[in-house]
Amino acid sequence: MISRKYEKMPSTGKNTIPMLPHQRVPLTVLGSGYSGRYLVAEASSQGRIVLCTSRDPDRRLNHIHRSQRLRFDLAQPDTWRNIPTDTDLVWCFPATPIEQVQAFAKTLAAPPRHLIVLGSTSAYDAGDQSIGYPPPWIDESAPIDLCKPRVQGEEYLRREHGAIVLRLAGIYGPERNPLDWIRNGRVGPTRKYVNLIHVEDLATICLLALESGAPGEVYNVSDGTPRTWADICRMAQTCWGVTAHKGGNDSRPGKRIKTIALQERLGAVIRYSDLQAELEKLEGTRR
Numbered sequence: 001m002i003s004r005k006y007e008k009m010p011s012t013g014k015n016t017i018p019m020l021p022h023q024r025v026p027l028t029v030l031g032s033g034y035s036g037r038y039l040v041a042e043a044s045s046q047g048r049i050v051l052c053t054s055r056d057p058d059r060r061l062n063h064i065h066r067s068q069r070l071r072f073d074l075a076q077p078d079t080w081r082n083i084p085t086d087t088d089l090v091w092c093f094p095a096t097p098i099e100q101v102q103a104f105a106k107t108l109a110a111p112p113r114h115l116i117v118l119g120s121t122s123a124y125d126a127g128d129q130s131i132g133y134p135p136p137w138i139d140e141s142a143p144i145d146l147c148k149p150r151v152q153g154e155e156y157l158r159r160e161h162g163a164i165v166l167r168l169a170g171i172y173g174p175e176r177n178p179l180d181w182i183r184n185g186r187v188g189p190t191r192k193y194v195n196l197i198h199v200e201d202l203a204t205i206c207l208l209a210l211e212s213g214a215p216g217e218v219y220n221v222s223d224g225t226p227r228t229w230a231d232i233c234r235m236a237q238t239c240w241g242v243t244a245h246k247g248g249n250d251s252r253p254g255k256r257i258k259t260i261a262l263q264e265r266l267g268a269v270i271r272y273s274d275l276q277a278e279l280e281k282l283e284g285t286r287r
Contacts, residue, residue, distance in 0.1 A: 024046065024047060024048045025048070025086075025087065025088050025113050025210075026048060026049040026050070026051065026084070026086070026087040026088070027043050027048050027049070027050050027051070027087055027088045027089075027090065027210070028050075028051045028052075028053065028070070028083060028084060028087040028088070028089050028090075028112075029050065029051070029052045029053065029090050029092060030053050030072060030083075030089060030090065030091045030092060030093065031053060031054070031091070031092040031093035032052035032053060032054055032060075032061060032064070032092070033092060033093070034171070034175075034176065034199065035092055035118065035171060035199060035202055035203070036052065036090075036092045037063075038173070038199045038200055038202070038203040039090060039092075039202075039203045039206050039207075040052055040064065041203070042200070042203040042204060042206075042207060043203075043207060046207065050068060051068050051069075051070050051084065051087065052064050052068055052069060052070065053069075053070045053071070053072035053082075053083070054069070054070075054071070054072070055071070055072070055073040056071075057069035057070060057071050070082045070083065074093075074100050074101070074104060075100060077103070077104075080104055080107050081107075083108075085108070085112070086112075087112055087113075088112050088113050088114045088115070088116075088210050089112045089114070089115045089116065090116045090118070090206055090210075091115065091116065091117045091118060091157070091163075092118050094149075094150040094153070095117060095119075095150055095152075095153025095154050095156075095157060096149040096150050096152075096153050097149060097153075098149060098152045098153050098156060101153040101156060101157065102156060105156070105157060105160070105161050108161070111161065111162070113210075114164065114209075114210045114213065114215070115157065115161060115162065115163040115164065116163070116164050116165075116166060116206055116209050116210060116213070117154050117157050117158070117163045117164070117165045117166070118166055118168055118206075119150070119151070119154045119165045119166060119167045119168065120150070120167060120168055121138075121167045121168065121169055121195060121220065121222070121255060121257050122148070123144045123145060123148065123150075123151045123154065123167055124138050124142050124143070124144055124145070124167075124255060125142070125143040125144060125145045126145075126252070126255070132253070133191070133253050134193065134253060134256060135193060135253040135254060135255055135256055136256070137256050137257075137258045138220075138255050138256065138257055138258060139220065139258040139260065139261065140167075140218045140219065140220055140261055158216055158218070159216070162215030162216050163215075163216070164209050164213040164214070164215065164216070164217050164218075164219070165217075165218045165219075166205065166206065166209060166218075166219055166221045167218060167219070167220050167221065167257075168197060168202065168221045168222075169194075169195035169196050169197045169220075169221060169222030169223070169257055170194060170195065170196045170197070171196075171197055171198075171199050171202060172196055172197075172198060172199065172278075172282075173198050173199035173200060173282075174199075174282065174285060176199070177279070177282045177283070177286065178196070178232065178279065179236050179240060179242050179279055179282070179283060182232070182233055182236050182242055182244050182245075183242060185245040187229050187232075187233075187244075188229065188233065188244050188245055188246075188250070189229060189230045189233035189234070189244045190228070190229045190230060190250045190251070191228050191229075191230055191251075191253065192228060192229050192250050192252055192253060192254040193226045193227065193228055193253060193254035193255060193256050194226065194227060194228070194229055194232070194254060195222040195223075195226050195255065195256070195257040196222060196223055196227075196275065197221050197222050197223055198223065198271075198272035198278060200271070200272065201223065201270055201271055201272050202221060204268075204271070205219075205221055205262070205266070205268050208266055208267065208268055209266060212266055212267060213266060214265075217261075217265075218261075219261050219262045219265070219266055220257050220258060220259050220261065220262060221259070221262060222257045222259055223270050223272065223273045223275070224259045224262075224263070224270060224273065225273065225275070226254075226255070226256040226257060227275070228254075229250075232275070235275075235276060235279075236279075239276065239279070239280070240279075240283055
């Protein structure tokens, strides 16, 4: 792992990172959970200095070099000064509550070069779920549900601070196997549509958005192929003998997420588009 330490600026107490002329802008990952781990690995492989935050970094980030760990808790303003002013930021946890989101964002007086916020396709207003099947395709212009606290936070950061919002489909990958969701009864063989994105594709897309995304833009992030849980359960039974629990009674049609902006405006290429092949890899690891 990269071990270059950052230094304190005497005049402001804010952190800054010494850089060589050829280096890319450093990156700070706010909330280094499942997605953050893969983002750190991908960014480090590209030669970025990467810092990671946690409310308890010494316990939760022990896989990260000590010099790259930062203590940050949105609920504790005294930790906000630990965030360097001269880095890109990727915000990986729900942007709530709105009051603390606003207060923290205003401390970024010298704003990061780019701010990426990881949102969710659940931001889109489902509307009347009884009308029509299959459900219509949803792009970034679709209405969003501003009654949801995290959507309020995402929209504030986008409008007032130029954040690029990535609205994510369901994230899967190592240690997050959709076949396990079927095994434990979290999902069943319903007609509900689901959209998925592999965590390694997500990490690549985050870095692409930092390099090429337009401030204030929104991009839907999925592999571009909505599927019904019935179809995935059928695949699970046929290919791996994984039997879904009976009695799936979720009658909602779900969403079909359109990713044209991701491909055409951002130039993203999905490497993990073959769900069956990726599930085979995850099952092989599991065995």
